[in-house]
Amino acid sequence: MIEPFSILTSRTAVLPVDNIDTDQIIPARFLTTTQRSGLGRHLFADWRRDAHNEPRKDFVLNQSEAMGARILVAGGNFGCGSSREHAPWALLDYGFRAVISTGIADIFRSNALRNGLLPVVLDADTHAWLMANPSVEITIDLQEYEVRLPNGRTAAFEVEPFARHCMLHGVDPLGWLLSRADDIRRYEEAGACAA
Amino acid sequence: MSEPRTLFRKVWDRHIVVPETAETPAVLYIDLHLVHEVTSPQAFTVLRERGLKVRRPDRTLATVDHSVPTDAASWEGGLGDMDHAARHQVRMLGDNCGRAGVRLFGVNSSRRGIVHVIGPEQGATQPGMTIVCGDSHTTTHGAFGALAFGIGTTEVGHVLATQCLLQRCPRTLLVEVTGQLQPGVVAKDVILALIGQIGVGGGTGHVIEFRGAAVKSMSMDERMTLCNMAIEAGARAGMVAPDDTTFEYLAGRPMAPAGAAWEQAVADWRGLASDPGAEYDRMVTIDVSRLEPQITWGTDPGMVMSIGGHIPAPAGAGHRKALDYMGFQPGAAMAGLPVQVVFIGSCTNSRLSDLREAAALLRGRRVARGVRALVVPGSQQTRAQAEAEGLDRIFIEAGAEWHQSGCSLCIAMNGDRAAAGQYVVSTSNRNFEGRQGQGARTLLASPATAAASAIAGTVADPRTLLEAERRIA
Numbered sequence: 001m002i003e004p005f006s007i008l009t010s011r012t013a014v015l016p017v018d019n020i021d022t023d024q025i026i027p028a029r030f031l032t033t034t035q036r037s038g039l040g041r042h043l044f045a046d047w048r049r050d051a052h053n054e055p056r057k058d059f060v061l062n063q064s065e066a067m068g069a070r071i072l073v074a075g076g077n078f079g080c081g082s083s084r085e086h087a088p089w090a091l092l093d094y095g096f097r098a099v100i101s102t103g104i105a106d107i108f109r110s111n112a113l114r115n116g117l118l119p120v121v122l123d124a125d126t127h128a129w130l131m132a133n134p135s136v137e138i139t140i141d142l143q144e145y146e147v148r149l150p151n152g153r154t155a156a157f158e159v160e161p162f163a164r165h166c167m168l169h170g171v172d173p174l175g176w177l178l179s180r181a182d183d184i185r186r187y188e189e190a191g192a193c194a195a
Numbered sequence: 196m197s198e199p200r201t202l203f204r205k206v207w208d209r210h211i212v213v214p215e216t217a218e219t220p221a222v223l224y225i226d227l228h229l230v231h232e233v234t235s236p237q238a239f240t241v242l243r244e245r246g247l248k249v250r251r252p253d254r255t256l257a258t259v260d261h262s263v264p265t266d267a268a269s270w271e272g273g274l275g276d277m278d279h280a281a282r283h284q285v286r287m288l289g290d291n292c293g294r295a296g297v298r299l300f301g302v303n304s305s306r307r308g309i310v311h312v313i314g315p316e317q318g319a320t321q322p323g324m325t326i327v328c329g330d331s332h333t334t335t336h337g338a339f340g341a342l343a344f345g346i347g348t349t350e351v352g353h354v355l356a357t358q359c360l361l362q363r364c365p366r367t368l369l370v371e372v373t374g375q376l377q378p379g380v381v382a383k384d385v386i387l388a389l390i391g392q393i394g395v396g397g398g399t400g401h402v403i404e405f406r407g408a409a410v411k412s413m414s415m416d417e418r419m420t421l422c423n424m425a426i427e428a429g430a431r432a433g434m435v436a437p438d439d440t441t442f443e444y445l446a447g448r449p450m451a452p453a454g455a456a457w458e459q460a461v462a463d464w465r466g467l468a469s470d471p472g473a474e475y476d477r478m479v480t481i482d483v484s485r486l487e488p489q490i491t492w493g494t495d496p497g498m499v500m501s502i503g504g505h506i507p508a509p510a511g512a513g514h515r516k517a518l519d520y521m522g523f524q525p526g527a528a529m530a531g532l533p534v535q536v537v538f539i540g541s542c543t544n545s546r547l548s549d550l551r552e553a554a555a556l557l558r559g560r561r562v563a564r565g566v567r568a569l570v571v572p573g574s575q576q577t578r579a580q581a582e583a584e585g586l587d588r589i590f591i592e593a594g595a596e597w598h599q600s601g602c603s604l605c606i607a608m609n610g611d612r613a614a615a616g617q618y619v620v621s622t623s624n625r626n627f628e629g630r631q632g633q634g635a636r637t638l639l640a641s642p643a644t645a646a647a648s649a650i651a652g653t654v655a656d657p658r659t660l661l662e663a664e665r666r667i668a
Contacts, residue, residue, distance in 0.1 A: 018513045019395050019495050023627040028608045032262055032280035034236035034287055036348075046629050051615060075513075077396035080429055080495075081627060083331040084234065085347035103396055106365075106431050107331060111347035160363060162219045174349075177357045178247075180213055180222055184359055187212045187224055 002116035004170035007141050008097055010070035013060050014134035020074050021081035022108060026090045028082075039086055040093030061094075065135040073100045073130045079108025079119075088112040098140050100147070102127045113163040114173070122147060126155035142168060199470035202436050203367050203402045206342040206467065210325045212359055220361040226324040228354045229310045230257040230297065232281075232288040233608075234329030238352035239291040247356045249295035254358060256319055257292050258300040259285050260309045262609050265571050265598035269610065274302070278610065295355075308574020308600045311335040311542035315419065316574055318448025322437035322464040327354060332542045332624065334425040338418035339445070340437035340467050342402070345426065365402050365431045366476035372407035374484025379658040381552070382417035383544060383622065383641035385409065386424040387489035389481050391499040398430030401477065404469065405435050409483050415444040416548040423543045424624050427496040436468035488656060490529060491626045491639040493517035498626075502530055502644060502656045520628055521636050522616070530654050534638075536619040537562070537649040538631070540571030540598075541605035544622035544642050547580050553646040554586045556660050557593040563652025568595035569611065571603040595649065607631050620648040 030042040047059050055062045072091065078101040079087060088111045091099065098118040109119045120140060122130070129149065130138070139148040142164060147155045159167070166173055200208070213222035228251075235257070242249065249255060262281035269276055277285075285302060292299040300307040306317060311332050314320040320336045326343035327333060329351040336343035346360065353360055372385060390397070403425050410418065418435045425433025435441075442461050445451045452460045487501040494517040500507065508525045509515045518525065523532075539545070539553050550572060562568045570590045572578040578600055581587055587597045603611040605623035607630065613619045615634025622645050626637035640648070643657035650660070 016512070017516065019497075021495070021625075021627045023625065023630050027629055027633075028606045031233050031608060032278060032284055034240075034284055036237045046633060051634065077399070077429065080395055081331065081426075081625060083329060083345035083347055085237075085329075085349060088347075103399060105396070105429055106399060107345055107347060111349065114347065114349040160220070161217065162361065165218070173361055174241075174245075174353055174356060176219075177222065177353055177359055177361060180359070181357070183212050183222065184224070184250075184357060188358075 002167070002170055002172070005097065005116055005118055005142055005167045007139060007143065008070060009137060009139045011068065011135050011137050012071045012073045012100070012130060013066035013069035014131055015060050015072060015074045016131050018075035019077045019080055022079055022084050022087040023081055025079070025087040026084065031084060031086055036089045038093060039090040040095070043090040043094045068095070069135070070096055071098045071100060071138065071140065072096050076102040078104050079112070080105040083107045083111070085111045085115070088115045088117045092117050100127065100130060113160070113167065116167060118142065118159070118167060120147065120157045122155050122157055126153065129153070199472040201367055201469045201473045201475060202340060202404055202434055202467055203342060204473070206323055206325065206340070207364060209323070215363060220363045222359050223325060223362045225327050225354050225358055225360060226254060227314070227319060227326045228255045228358070229314055229326065229328035229333070230255060230351070231261055231310050231328070231330065232259045232284045233261045234348050235291065235351055236284060236287045237348045238329070238355055241352045242355055249297060249355045251358045252296040255297045255355070256314070257288060257297050258307050258310050258313055259288060259302055261602045261606060263302060263601050264610050265601040265603045266596070266611065267598070270599055276610070281609065305575050305579070308577065309542045309545065309602055311423065312545060312573030312577065315339065315415070316448070316576055318445055318451030321445065321451065321460070322441060323467050327360065331426045332423050334430070334433045335419050335423040335542055337422040337425065337432050337434040338415060339441055340434060340464065342432055342434065344432045366400055368398055368401040368403045368430065369475040369478045370403050370405050371478065371480045372405060372409040372483055373480060374409060374482045375412065376409055376483055376486065379643060379661045380483070380486050380488055381641045381643065382413055382420040384486055384489040385481070385483055386421050387491065387496065387499045387639060388483070388486055390424065390428045390496045391489070392481060393428055393479060395427060395495045395497040396429045398425060398428035401430050402432045402434060403428070403430045404475070405433060410435055411438070414548060415440060416546040419546070420543055424496065427624055437464045488641060488644050488658065490644060490654060491637070492521065492523060492529065494520055494626055494628050496624065496626060496639060500529060502654065504529055530656055532654045533618065534566060534620050534648050534653055535617040536613045537566060537568040537645050538571070538604040538619055538621040538623060539642050539645050540569065540573070540603050541623035542573065542602070543624045545571060545573030545577065547577050549622065549642040550577070550581050550586050553642040554589045556643060556646040556650065556657060557595065558589045560593055560650050562594040562649045566649055566652050568649040569598060569604055570595050571598040572600045574600045604631050620645045620654060
């Protein structure tokens, strides 16, 4: 069951890097777990800490103005690479509820939505403004498909309608799939599937 | 007459259980679900918690590949040195498959291997199928004209419980590969060049169909390399229309249809190719007739160049960050840069033809002093075939390590890893920061380039060695 998401107001943490892959979000050495909890401590592990396990002061999540931020603003094509769902699990466990970019990789977007982490794709202008103004407080309104900035500007975004419905109401899509069991059985009985 | 359809559309249409509407995605039936130890435990746990059964264990096939050691010492010691958490994960897959009645090619199976190598090898991967796995390189199976893509663990659970996924219809991207490849230039070079051309996000939201003379003349191994890295362009899937090359590969494989069912299947598969006049959302052309061997210089697969070139001047902050991580100076010649590790393996390039390509150069030569070269076959069966041909002797006599099968140094979660600062010429698919070990620096290339670099101890153009061989012959 995912935590419903309707309106979120929070400061942003800005990570101005394009093509952030899921190996950066959570390195593979942390994937030997059989749990989905507790992965926040490994979020961006090799960007947060140096080879001696000391915090890197120049990394945004180690800076005081990013503390408590629930919205991550990142460069384009966020979440590319591996299909590991540990990436949204780690972001959520750390405290993020939304990721803003100019583009989100397909598998990451799907994984994020299934877990209640909202992927928001914005136009280049709004995105550039957010990059240039880190740590501002903004509102993401999933009801209205809208991001509201402190300068009064608003920007629209799209979310697949069924995924939005599930996020707004905390609905589990597996339940809906299971409710189509008769359709699935009919499909199988018709011998339509391969092999 | 009905509307001309693409290969993708034909496969998509036959798997619609419930059509999509404005409010709800399509319910898409999945013919084959491949499972491995890393992305499945949490999915099985959800099923157990909710009292759900695996709907079609007969359409589910599991193996262990990511976290199993591949080095000889580990196996001689009975895997006693295996990481505790990894061991637990492997054991959990065994328990989960045992309870659900899912077929598992486990640690001691002779049919074990990288999930994207064994599916085709066993004949489980077939044209026209929908295939998913909790692994992004599931795109590999599209080489057979299947619609195959990676999913996350929650969706692994959906497929286990219902054999279906909720999906919106993706867009299509036709990649026309024109011209014929020069000697020493292979499928890996083509896909790297394509990613360089369209970018690591260039295929997002799309299913790629690869077509053209160069694709037509590729072997199945090469087509798999091509489709394997479709995900590195951000594509949902990559596909190649099935043809005689496909059918010849599949005929007689253990899980492929046989007898009358085979004839019937082939007749059906012949109808899958895109119809003349079928429309695509986008089209891209890549002329490969003058393509040189490709190699990456940065930290994503789109940061790629011809091996005879020079490290490019950075275009933007992303490039500067990448050059800094890689320790490269713009303007330096790529060929001749020192290398400490060479990795020949991964679901991209660990099949028999890849091993032959590397062995052809390593035969009678030596891996340079100070270079560690790992050859990791994609499956135990590939390993056995290579040994039957004597390839293992060639590698060992050249001073390379001959491993058991697995993902190994592609993802560095089984104990095989490179050290911080080391340069690795790797036949794998991702040169992301830290991918092959914290601080390790990856240069993606073909098996021939990897082998040539192992011999030289530096980045080396395989055509130089191939040319020398032609002269001797």
